[in-house]
Amino acid sequence: MKISLQHFPLHFKVPAGTSRGVMTEKQSWIVRISDGISEGIGEISVIEGLSSEYISLEKFELTINDFLLRLEQGWNEDLNQALQPYPSILFGIESALLDLKNGGKRIYFNNAFAHGEQKLPINGLIWMGTEAFMAEQITQKLAAGFTTIKMKIGTMGLNAELALLQSIRKQFSKDEITLRVDANGAFNVEMAEVVLQKLADLDIHSIEQPIKAGNIDDMKMLCLNTPTPIALDEELIGIYDTEEKINLLETIQPQYIILKPSLHGGIFGTQEWISLAEERNIQWWMTSALESNVGLEVICQLAGEYSNPLPQGLGTGSLYTNNSESPLTVSEGLIFRKLS
Secondary structure (H helix, E strand, C coil), X not given: CEEEEEECCEEEEEEEEECCEEEEEECEEEEEEECCCCXXXXXXXXXXXXXXXXXXXXXXXXXXXXXXXXXXXXXXXXXXXXXXXXXXXXXXXXXXXXXXXXXXXXXXXXXXXXXXXXXXXECEEECECCHHHHHHHHHHXXXXXXXEEEEECCCCCHHHHHHHHHHHHHHCCCCCCEEEEECCCCCCHHHHHHHHHHHHHCCCXXXXXXXXXXXXXXXXXXXXXXXXXXEECHHHCCCCCHHHHHHHHHHHCCCEEEECCCCCCHHHXXXXXXXXXXXXXXXXXXXXXXXXXXXXXXXXXXXXXXXXXXXXXXXXXXXXXXXXXXXXXXXXXXXXXXXX
């Protein structure tokens, strides 16, 4: 087995605004694993300030190379157990091994989506920015045929953000356009209660992470009484033990969870979260953690393993100036593999 690693920093076409700041670049690595006949490819990708295993570029590359060397020399440990604290590295290695197993043809899961026979509904993502910039994005997404819109909120000012949502609701009912919002933990508990009611008045589908992760009792209270369904996202980061996952889900009892393999335990961890959530009648959807088309391809095929009618968060393939080529295509709010 031969393994290579390529640092592949991704450059945003337009600076991406979130409540954690504005991103112009994202750190990413491409890992290739060859058996001398075929080559599998995967992506290791992190979000600075959010990926728990990332401290600095130099230290993280040393960690990646250490694991890859051990794998190349013959791994005799349980891969999932050893790499639990490093979900992005686990995701990249899992992906490359799956690709290699299936002949190195970028087929990670042998399902209808991978073979171009299935289309997945996705949400159109609206990035934070000026009111005019966000309004322009909304217009573009609606014109492109999206029926689910997800808007980042929490930094521009609540009144302005509510006004943008209201402008959509004046044109389209909840049966015509589904509206999701993502707060990235921007509000305190008192403000979150106000926001949840105002969002309910606008028939908002759900809000992601209204308060910062780690405030379990407060989040439990909000989920118990909320007029707007709550989705956990950052709350799941750093939780890898099965019993801890069960405890979190049963304590908070969220309406939804949102899963990013690079943050939530790789492919293995994501599938476990799904299983545990479904056992407790908690709905979920999957989303990219802003990977390039390499990682996005894997997540799309993973989502294709499930019969989940909810729109996924997978429309991130056009964010970068230096993205890799991919058969992934987005049209009318659907993502699919356009095979020749």
